[in-house]
Amino acid sequence: MTDGNWQAAVFSVLKRAGIRQVGYVPDAGHAHLIEAAHADGGVHAVVLTTEEEGVALAAGAWLGGQRAVLLMQSSGVGNTINMLSLPINCRMPFLTLVTMRGEWGEFNPWQVPMGSTTPDVLERSGVHVLRAERADEAAETVTAAASLAFDSCVPVAVLFSQRLIGAKVFVTAGREVRGATEAGSEARGAIQ
Numbered sequence: 001m002t003d004g005n006w007q008a009a010v011f012s013v014l015k016r017a018g019i020r021q022v023g024y025v026p027d028a029g030h031a032h033l034i035e036a037a038h039a040d041g042g043v044h045a046v047v048l049t050t051e052e053e054g055v056a057l058a059a060g061a062w063l064g065g066q067r068a069v070l071l072m073q074s075s076g077v078g079n080t081i082n083m084l085s086l087p088i089n090c091r092m093p094f095l096t097l098v099t100m101r102g103e104w105g106e107f108n109p110w111q112v113p114m115g116s117t118t119p120d121v122l123e124r125s126g127v128h129v130l131r132a133e134r135a136d137e138a139a140e141t142v143t144a145a146a147s148l149a150f151d152s153c154v155p156v157a158v159l160f161s162q163r164l165i166g167a168k169v170f171v172t173a174g175r176e177v178r179g180a181t182e183a184g185s186e187a188r189g190a191i192q
Helices: 003-016 028-039 052-063 074-080 085-089 109-124 135-152
Strands: 019-024 044-047 067-073 094-099 128-132 155-160 170-172 175-177
Touching: 003 019, 003 028, 003 135, 019 028, 019 052, 028 044, 028 067, 028 094, 052 067, 052 074, 052 085, 052 094, 067 074, 074 094, 074 109, 094 135, 109 128, 109 155, 128 135, 135 155
Parallel strands: 019 044, 019 067, 067 094, 094 155, 128 155
Antiparallel strands: 170 175
């Protein structure tokens, strides 16, 4: 399965699971899912100002008879910790897809601490954690996660490894550079 195909397959899984609302904080790793959600008339895509709003969005969707998913990056997981008590204490389903940073080929040292603790933080917060490392397991993992979340009314996160989504690179003066020693200041370039 090619890189773009796994993301299309994941969106198909979300549709089959009855997802009608997609909350997200903009993230290049979720770009295909975000674009697909906006293009699909049967899905309401909601841009959020912070990740914990997505937990509330999912709860409201459930109370209104719909299913939702939250798309976020691992660096945003810490923002959701207090709000995760909502689906846990109210026994509501919660599904989130998390693109990982701070792993495979990471150039930004600021991403490493949260990236390395994301699975543990989620598990200690009562969230069931599944992980997709390869393109050929992404859709199957999301299928299992959606079933667990919505059939058992529990919070579930799928972590998409940085190796799967592709390491971000630093771009300066029109060329890609990996690593801070070559890149210099982030203020002189852009992250893609």
